[in-house]
Amino acid sequence: MTAPAPVVDDILRELDALPARSRTAVEVLWLVDDPRASAQRLADTIGQDEALTTRIMRMANAPYYGLSGRITSAAFAITVLGFDTVRAVAASAAAGVLEDAVPSWMRTEASLTAAAAGTIAPLLGRSASEGTSIGLLHNLGSMLLHRADRAGHAGLANQARLTGEDLHDLERERYGAPGYVLAGAVLRRWAFPVEFVEALLAQRDPVDAPRSQLGVVLLAAVAVAEEALHPTTDPVVRAARLTAMARGHVGPDLVEHVSSQAEGLLSASR
Amino acid sequence: MVSADRGARAVDHPTPPRHVLAAGLRLTPGGVLVAAERGGSLVTTWTTPALDRLLGVELGEALGLDLETVVVHPIDGGAGDVRSLAEVVTAGPGQVDVALRHGSAPPVAVRVAATRVEDGTGVAWGVVLGEIDEQVRADARLRESEERFRTLAAQAPIGIVVSDVGLRLGFVNERALHLWDRSLEVMRSSRWLEAIIPDDREIVVTALAGVLAGGDADVPLRITREDGAVRSLRMRAAPVTFEGRGAGFIASLEDTTAQQHHEEQLRHAALHDPLTGLPNRTMLDQVLGATVAGRRHDDAAAALLFFDLDDFKGVNDTYGHTAGDEVLVEVATRLSRALRDDDLLARFGGDEFVVLCRQVPDVDVARAVAERMRRQLSAPVVVGDHTLEVGVSVGVAMLDGTEDRPHQLLRDADAAMYLAKRAGRGRVVVYEEEDHRQTARGILADELREAIAEGAVDLAWQPIVRLADRRVTAVEVLLRWDHPVRGPVPAGEVLGLAEEHDLLGDLGASVLERACEQMATWHRTVPALASAKLCVNVARQQVQPVLATTVAVALARTGMASSDLVLEVTEQALLADPESGRAVLARLDELGVAIAVDDFGAGVTSITALRQAGAAMVKIDQGVISRLADDDDDAHLVAILADLGRAVGATVVAEGVETPAQLALVVAAGCDAAQGYLLAQPMSAAELEADLVGGLS
Numbered sequence: 001m002t003a004p005a006p007v008v009d010d011i012l013r014e015l016d017a018l019p020a021r022s023r024t025a026v027e028v029l030w031l032v033d034d035p036r037a038s039a040q041r042l043a044d045t046i047g048q049d050e051a052l053t054t055r056i057m058r059m060a061n062a063p064y065y066g067l068s069g070r071i072t073s074a075a076f077a078i079t080v081l082g083f084d085t086v087r088a089v090a091a092s093a094a095a096g097v098l099e100d101a102v103p104s105w106m107r108t109e110a111s112l113t114a115a116a117a118g119t120i121a122p123l124l125g126r127s128a129s130e131g132t133s134i135g136l137l138h139n140l141g142s143m144l145l146h147r148a149d150r151a152g153h154a155g156l157a158n159q160a161r162l163t164g165e166d167l168h169d170l171e172r173e174r175y176g177a178p179g180y181v182l183a184g185a186v187l188r189r190w191a192f193p194v195e196f197v198e199a200l201l202a203q204r205d206p207v208d209a210p211r212s213q214l215g216v217v218l219l220a221a222v223a224v225a226e227e228a229l230h231p232t233t234d235p236v237v238r239a240a241r242l243t244a245m246a247r248g249h250v251g252p253d254l255v256e257h258v259s260s261q262a263e264g265l266l267s268a269s270r
Numbered sequence: 271m272v273s274a275d276r277g278a279r280a281v282d283h284p285t286p287p288r289h290v291l292a293a294g295l296r297l298t299p300g301g302v303l304v305a306a307e308r309g310g311s312l313v314t315t316w317t318t319p320a321l322d323r324l325l326g327v328e329l330g331e332a333l334g335l336d337l338e339t340v341v342v343h344p345i346d347g348g349a350g351d352v353r354s355l356a357e358v359v360t361a362g363p364g365q366v367d368v369a370l371r372h373g374s375a376p377p378v379a380v381r382v383a384a385t386r387v388e389d390g391t392g393v394a395w396g397v398v399l400g401e402i403d404e405q406v407r408a409d410a411r412l413r414e415s416e417e418r419f420r421t422l423a424a425q426a427p428i429g430i431v432v433s434d435v436g437l438r439l440g441f442v443n444e445r446a447l448h449l450w451d452r453s454l455e456v457m458r459s460s461r462w463l464e465a466i467i468p469d470d471r472e473i474v475v476t477a478l479a480g481v482l483a484g485g486d487a488d489v490p491l492r493i494t495r496e497d498g499a500v501r502s503l504r505m506r507a508a509p510v511t512f513e514g515r516g517a518g519f520i521a522s523l524e525d526t527t528a529q530q531h532h533e534e535q536l537r538h539a540a541l542h543d544p545l546t547g548l549p550n551r552t553m554l555d556q557v558l559g560a561t562v563a564g565r566r567h568d569d570a571a572a573a574l575l576f577f578d579l580d581d582f583k584g585v586n587d588t589y590g591h592t593a594g595d596e597v598l599v600e601v602a603t604r605l606s607r608a609l610r611d612d613d614l615l616a617r618f619g620g621d622e623f624v625v626l627c628r629q630v631p632d633v634d635v636a637r638a639v640a641e642r643m644r645r646q647l648s649a650p651v652v653v654g655d656h657t658l659e660v661g662v663s664v665g666v667a668m669l670d671g672t673e674d675r676p677h678q679l680l681r682d683a684d685a686a687m688y689l690a691k692r693a694g695r696g697r698v699v700v701y702e703e704e705d706h707r708q709t710a711r712g713i714l715a716d717e718l719r720e721a722i723a724e725g726a727v728d729l730a731w732q733p734i735v736r737l738a739d740r741r742v743t744a745v746e747v748l749l750r751w752d753h754p755v756r757g758p759v760p761a762g763e764v765l766g767l768a769e770e771h772d773l774l775g776d777l778g779a780s781v782l783e784r785a786c787e788q789m790a791t792w793h794r795t796v797p798a799l800a801s802a803k804l805c806v807n808v809a810r811q812q813v814q815p816v817l818a819t820t821v822a823v824a825l826a827r828t829g830m831a832s833s834d835l836v837l838e839v840t841e842q843a844l845l846a847d848p849e850s851g852r853a854v855l856a857r858l859d860e861l862g863v864a865i866a867v868d869d870f871g872a873g874v875t876s877i878t879a880l881r882q883a884g885a886a887m888v889k890i891d892q893g894v895i896s897r898l899a900d901d902d903d904d905a906h907l908v909a910i911l912a913d914l915g916r917a918v919g920a921t922v923v924a925e926g927v928e929t930p931a932q933l934a935l936v937v938a939a940g941c942d943a944a945q946g947y948l949l950a951q952p953m954s955a956a957e958l959e960a961d962l963v964g965g966l967s
Contacts, residue, residue: 064436065435065437065460066438067475070475079483079511080436080482082515082517119438119458121434123440125413127516128434128440128516254455260461
């Protein structure tokens with residue numbers, strides 16, 4: 001298989017060019033870091049982009065938050081979701097992976113990880129919004145690679161599914177860097193917190209490697225999502241997942257609950 | 271703007287040249303050092319200027335420092351748990367926040383990050399000491415505060431839940447977990463809401479959405495536990511919102527199941543009869559009120575069936591109250607069985623039951639339903655060793671308009687039941703307005719007859735006050751009949767009823783004799799009334815020859831002096847039959863009884879009649895007095911009437927004085943005495959005695 005390494009550079013160049021359709025999303029990315037920004041000011045900005053507004057409202061009305069149908073304004077949606085989650089949705093929008101042809105399994109994976117991370121984060125003293133945020137963005141890099149090289153990346157995904165190889169390894173081989181490293185680069189330039197980016201970059205480190213609490217949250221959430229999507233009987237893989245969950249203060253019981261709660265986060269289609 | 275090239279370099283993670291790294295590290299605000307083992311100690315082999323500043327030493331003096339000499343202890347924990355920096359560095363990878371002290375320099379709060387490096391030359395540690403600013407310390411304090419809250423909340427005797435975002439719970443204490451009876455996984459999601467019964471769930475979610483928007487909530491709710499039991503809770507919630515972190519809430523959960531159950535029992539007890547378990551009169555009133563209020567013109571008719579057991583008192587007297595209670599329970603059971611779907615059966619009180627039939631096409635159906643129920647009750651009731659025959663009389667009132675009033679309906683049904691009793695018991699009578707009016711008046715007359723015989727017609731007393739010295743010179747006796755069911759019956763209606771049914775003589779004699787007896791007593795026992803006259807009204811129909819005899823008998827029986835008695839006769843009575851009247855008055859005059867002309871000024875006054883009557887007193891009509899102060903003409907009229915009275919040698923009394931202005935005008939007109947609400951209201955004998963002791967106002 002040819003390795004089109006320029007894909008990564010192309011992606012970064014394209015994102016730096018800030019396509020007009022993502023201008024609002026990028027504005028939101030900068031605004032959430034402004035200590036003077038209020039939910040209303042964010043809502044005013046988001047309100048300029050109908051698709052982003054719809055996405056934020058749909059998310060706040062998801063069963064996950066228990067408020068189905070009760071969120072009727074963008075400002076209230078932002079208040080409920082928290083700035084971290086809003087930033088994650090804005091980042092997905094800016095990266096163009098919300099409405100483009102990204103396979104549904106990727107969005108489902110993001111939703112499940114977000115649902116799990118939002119549950120785990122408070123157990124480790126982090127806000128649920130931070131957890132949801134990192135869960136939503138953990139596979140942003142793979143989404144970007146898929147968007148840029150649809151047939152090639154689909155082939156990698158298929159290969160990983162059939163052979164059990166790690167998709168990230170295959171990505172590294174084909175593109176020179178795995179998706180999460182690409183995501184780290186993208187989010188860093190969008191001024192995401194250093195801890196957030198580092199947690200994202202460390203997601204493939206060994207389970208027992210030292211990491212920040214947010215890193216532990218993500219690792220446990222990824223384990224929950226993987227178990228939900230691809231239950232395993234391989235004792236080694238299962239042990240690794242359970243260890244990751246245990247470090248996040250949760251057990252396999254969370255798998256079923258997360259599955260029923262993730263609908264409407266990122267997985268809901270238009 | 272970050273360029274694509276710089277971004278690509280970040281992805282590649284290149285390692286910069288060593289001298290570049292060292293130069294960069296020297297510029298970092300935090301102290302950086304490299305340490306290696308030297309003779310069992312951990313000694314710095316490379317340091318940055320910022321480290322010198324942190325340790326409070328001269329530039330370059332930190333190099334070659336033994337890390338055992340640098341003391342660290344918890345930031346906010348005082349001097350306890352003191353270690354050396356060497357221990358912290360070698361303890362393992364990760365970060366730790368400590369207070370750092372070297373020599374006599376003041377302690378500095380730092381975050382220590384150390385990493386162990388092994389290369390061909392041996393083992394070394396790279397250490398970064400980042401100064402902790404106030405924000406970091408505040409965060410540490412906040413975490414401690416949160417920890418304290420969690421410890422407290424975990425052990426609280428009430429349920430406590432905290433949502434981090436939306437309605438997702440991040441914290442659930444033991445008590446809440448126990449109350450909810452769901453797994454921790456369910457609780458730590460939005461699925462905890464599923465335990466709330468659907469009717470309440472909407473209310474709770476709406477209330478909590480309001481809390482997330484910044485309000486407070488205090489809502490009752492019910493949950494179904496895993497074991498199926500329903501529990502009542504009270505949730506009080508307040509927002510926990512940090513701008514930008516997502517909106518959550520904190521809520522307390524109080525188990526109110528026992529309290530609700532108790533209140534439910536109290537509510538039930540307030541609305542049900544404890545013996546039969548049937549709705550009681552209060553509940554009947556509520557349902558009947560709602561039924562009447564909710565009626566529309568095109569609604570089907572409704573009927574009220576009033577059941578009263580025949581001779582139930584006999585059952586109690588003969589077999590005892592326990593047996594009586596058993597009979598009542600059996601009656602309740604049989605009536606319950608005979609009810610149709612929409613009927614309501616209530617125990618009205620004692621041996622009375624009421625059935626509200628909310629849907630009956632017409633009166634014939636209502637009568638048939640009542641008759642069927644009556645027959646159900648006519649079967650013998652076995653109580654212990656006894657077989658009792660229980661009869662029942664039933665009254666039926668129809669509710670077929672929208673103007674009906676609940677209490678009127680009950681009265682009609684009760685009255686019809688009463689007619690059924692009078693008609694021989696054990697039957698159903700439907701209330702018919704005209705028939706009932708006639709019959710009811712007959713019944714009322716019977717009851718008046720009984721009341722007269724039993725002395726149950728009360729007397730009220732109203733003083734007549736002499737204006738010169740405000741002393742009570744006479745007391746007028748008035749009639750009062752408080753009917754046991756209807757309440758007070760107006761004196762005019764009593765007199766009309768008495769006249770219609772030939773009771774006037776008996777009533778007059780009874781009143782006269784009892785009044786004389788009371789006044790005779792007062793003459794002896796109440797000094798203020800020792801010389802007071804007794805004024806008794808005589809109706810026009812009573813002005814008959816027999817009146818003198820009645821008066822003579824009363825005086826003889828009571829021993830009251832005839833000179834203390836004044837009979838009040840209206841102008842109309844004097845004019846009705848002058849011949850006959852004169853004879854009667856003459857006879858009374860012989861007895862020594864004085865005559866007062868009542869309602870003087872209300873009709874056509876004949877000075878001749880006044881003179882012939884030999885009136886010792888004239889009482890100016892209260893209608894004339896009531897118009898005083900409004901009309902100067904009436905003030906003149908009072909003066910003229912007073913002059914007329916005085917001209918025939920009578921004492922002039924103004925009736926119905928109610929205001930100080932009227933009193934002033936009456937005095938100015940030359941009246942001798944007055945009576946009315948301003949001076950004293952009609953009152954009972956006991957009240958009058960009390961007032962005289964206290965002094966009439």
